[in-house]
Amino acid sequence: MVKEGWNLQGNARFEGFCIDLLARVAAQAGFAYRLRLVPDNMYGARDPDTGQWNGIVRELMDRKADIAVASMTINYAREAVIDFTKPFMNLGIGILFKVPTSQPTRLFSFLNPLAIEIWLYVLAAYILVSFTLFVMARFSPYEWSSSTHVCGHETKLLTNQFSVCNSLWFITGTFLRQGSGLNPKATSTRIVGGIWWFFTLIILSSYTANLAAFLTVERTVLPIQSAADLAAQTSVQYGTLNGGSTMTFFRDSNIDIYQKMWQHMSTTSPPALVSSYEEGVRRVLQGNYAFLMESTMLDHRVQRDCNLTQIGGLLDSKGYGIATWKGSPWRDRISLAILELQEKGVIQILYDKWWKNTGDVCNRDGKDSKANPLGVQNIGGVFVTLLCGLALAIMVAILEFCWHTKKNASQGRQSLCSEMGQELRTAMRGGSSSRTVLRPGCSRCSPATHVPPAPSRYEAQDASNSVVELKELRWS
Structure with missing residues (x-):
C-alpha cells in the first residue's frame, strides 16, 4: 500500500x-x-x-x-x-458479498417459531382429537351419569359431560395449560386425554424454546450461498479483477459451473470485470453484486467492514x-x-x-448474538389476536342473548321487546349474581308430585356461583 x-x-x-x-x-x-x-x-x-x-x-x-x-x-x-x-501464503478464491439488511419484522412474528405447515397440522390434530373425545365419550357407558326424576312415573335421567362444545373446551384448555374443569372418567377417554397432554407438552416446549431466539435475535438471509447459486441465477451480478489470476482461473477452467460463470462475466452489461479491488469492493457495497477475489484480500476486507461477508467456501487452493x-x-x-x-x-x-491487530477490526460477535428488546412490531399480533377474540366473544354474547330472549318470549307468551327489556334490566342490575326466573310449570308435573333429581357433580350446586353446565339429556 x-x-x-x-x-x-x-x-x-x-x-x-x-x-x-x-x-x-x-x-x-x-x-x-x-x-x-x-x-x-x-x-x-x-x-x-x-x-x-x-x-x-x-x-x-x-x-x-x-x-x-x-x-x-x-x-x-x-x-x-x-x-x-x-x-x-496459501489461499483460494472466495465470494465477497454485502451483508443483507435484516428482514422487516412482521406483526405476527410470534408465529415464526413453528412453520406454517406445523400450525396447520396442530389445527387438524385439535379438531381430530376433539371429535374423537366426543365420540368415545358417547359410546363409553362410564361417561354417562344417571339420576331419578319422578313425575307421575319414575324416569331415569342420563347426563354426559362431553358434549361437542365441552369436548372442544376440554382440548382447548389442556392445550393452553389452563385446565377446563372437566375430567374424563372412562379409561378410553383418559387415554385420549393423556396422549393429547403428551402431544401438547412437546409442541409447547418446542415453541417456547424457539420463541425467544426468533423474537430477540436479529436474523439475516443471504440470497446466495455458493458459487452454484450464483451460476443458477441472474438477479445478482458478479465479477472479478480484470487481468488477474482469478479471471484466468474462470477463463481456463473445464468445470461446467465455472465456464458458465465466465460466460456471464465476459458478456454481461454493464461489465462485470473491474479494474481494481477497490472498485470491486465499492460495487459490492452498492448492493446486488458479488465479487470473486482471493481469500487473503477477502479476509482483510471482511474483518474491517461489518457490511461485508464471505459466502461459501473456497473455490480452489493455491499460493502466493x-x-x-x-x-x-x-x-x-x-x-x-x-x-x-x-x-x-x-x-x-x-x-x-x-x-487482525490493526485496531479497526469489525466486532461481529456482539452484533450477531445480542438480543434486541421486543417492540410492537414483534408481538403486536398478540394484542390484535386478543382484540379479535374479545370482539368475537361480544358478538356471540349478543347472539346468545337474542336467542335466549326469543325462546323465553315464545314460552312465556309475551312480546319479544318486553322480554328483552326485562332481561336487560335484570342483567344491568348490579350487586347480585343470582336471579329468580318465573316460567310456566311442567305440563306433566305438579309441585306435589315433582321430585327434582339429586344434584350431580356436574350440576350447579349454588346459584351464586353463576356456573351453568351444559348437559345432554336422553330418556330411557
Missing part, C-alpha cells in the same frame, strides 16, 4: 504485509532493493488472441525488474514464462509466491529465506499484524 499524506521518498512511500515480508527476506538473503510500481497496475495475464503478457509478468519477462513482491498467485501459465519461489525472471539465481535463495521465516513463525506474526 502507498502511504498517503506523507512527504516520503523511495521505499519509505510503501507499507503493508508484502513490504514487511520483503524487508525480512532481503535481510535473510542478503540483498538491497528499490521499489517501484508497475506502470499498468496489472498483475499479469496472457492475452488469448495475441499471446502477449501484461503487468508484472511482462516487466519480469523483459527484465525491467528482478523480483516482484505482491499478492501474486502461482499458476501454470505464469510459471511457464517466469519463476516463482516457494509460496509464502515471490516472482523472478526465468532462470534468476535469486529464486532459490529467496525460497530458503521464506522457508526459514515460516518455520520461525515470522510470516504468521506479519499476517496477524496486518489482518
Whole structure:
C-alpha cells in the first residue's frame, strides 16, 4: 500500500504485509532493493488472441525488474514464462458479498417459531382429537351419569359431560395449560386425554424454546450461498479483477459451473470485470453484486467492514509466491529465506499484524448474538389476536342473548321487546349474581308430585356461583 499524506521518498512511500515480508527476506538473503510500481497496475495475464503478457509478468519477462513482491498467485501459465519461489501464503478464491439488511419484522412474528405447515397440522390434530373425545365419550357407558326424576312415573335421567362444545373446551384448555374443569372418567377417554397432554407438552416446549431466539435475535438471509447459486441465477451480478489470476482461473477452467460463470462475466452489461479491488469492493457495497477475489484480500476486507461477508467456501487452493525472471539465481535463495521465516513463525506474526491487530477490526460477535428488546412490531399480533377474540366473544354474547330472549318470549307468551327489556334490566342490575326466573310449570308435573333429581357433580350446586353446565339429556 502507498502511504498517503506523507512527504516520503523511495521505499519509505510503501507499507503493508508484502513490504514487511520483503524487508525480512532481503535481510535473510542478503540483498538491497528499490521499489517501484508497475506502470499498468496489472498483475499479469496472457492475452488469448495475441499471446502477449501484461503487468508484472511482462516487466519480469523483459527484465525491467528482478523480483516482484505482491499478492501474486502461482499458476501454470505464469510459471511457464517466469519463476516463482516457494509460496509464502496459501489461499483460494472466495465470494465477497454485502451483508443483507435484516428482514422487516412482521406483526405476527410470534408465529415464526413453528412453520406454517406445523400450525396447520396442530389445527387438524385439535379438531381430530376433539371429535374423537366426543365420540368415545358417547359410546363409553362410564361417561354417562344417571339420576331419578319422578313425575307421575319414575324416569331415569342420563347426563354426559362431553358434549361437542365441552369436548372442544376440554382440548382447548389442556392445550393452553389452563385446565377446563372437566375430567374424563372412562379409561378410553383418559387415554385420549393423556396422549393429547403428551402431544401438547412437546409442541409447547418446542415453541417456547424457539420463541425467544426468533423474537430477540436479529436474523439475516443471504440470497446466495455458493458459487452454484450464483451460476443458477441472474438477479445478482458478479465479477472479478480484470487481468488477474482469478479471471484466468474462470477463463481456463473445464468445470461446467465455472465456464458458465465466465460466460456471464465476459458478456454481461454493464461489465462485470473491474479494474481494481477497490472498485470491486465499492460495487459490492452498492448492493446486488458479488465479487470473486482471493481469500487473503477477502479476509482483510471482511474483518474491517461489518457490511461485508464471505459466502461459501473456497473455490480452489493455491499460493502466493515471490516472482523472478526465468532462470534468476535469486529464486532459490529467496525460497530458503521464506522457508526459514515460516518455520520461525515470522510470516504468521506479519499476517496477524496486518489482518487482525490493526485496531479497526469489525466486532461481529456482539452484533450477531445480542438480543434486541421486543417492540410492537414483534408481538403486536398478540394484542390484535386478543382484540379479535374479545370482539368475537361480544358478538356471540349478543347472539346468545337474542336467542335466549326469543325462546323465553315464545314460552312465556309475551312480546319479544318486553322480554328483552326485562332481561336487560335484570342483567344491568348490579350487586347480585343470582336471579329468580318465573316460567310456566311442567305440563306433566305438579309441585306435589315433582321430585327434582339429586344434584350431580356436574350440576350447579349454588346459584351464586353463576356456573351453568351444559348437559345432554336422553330418556330411557
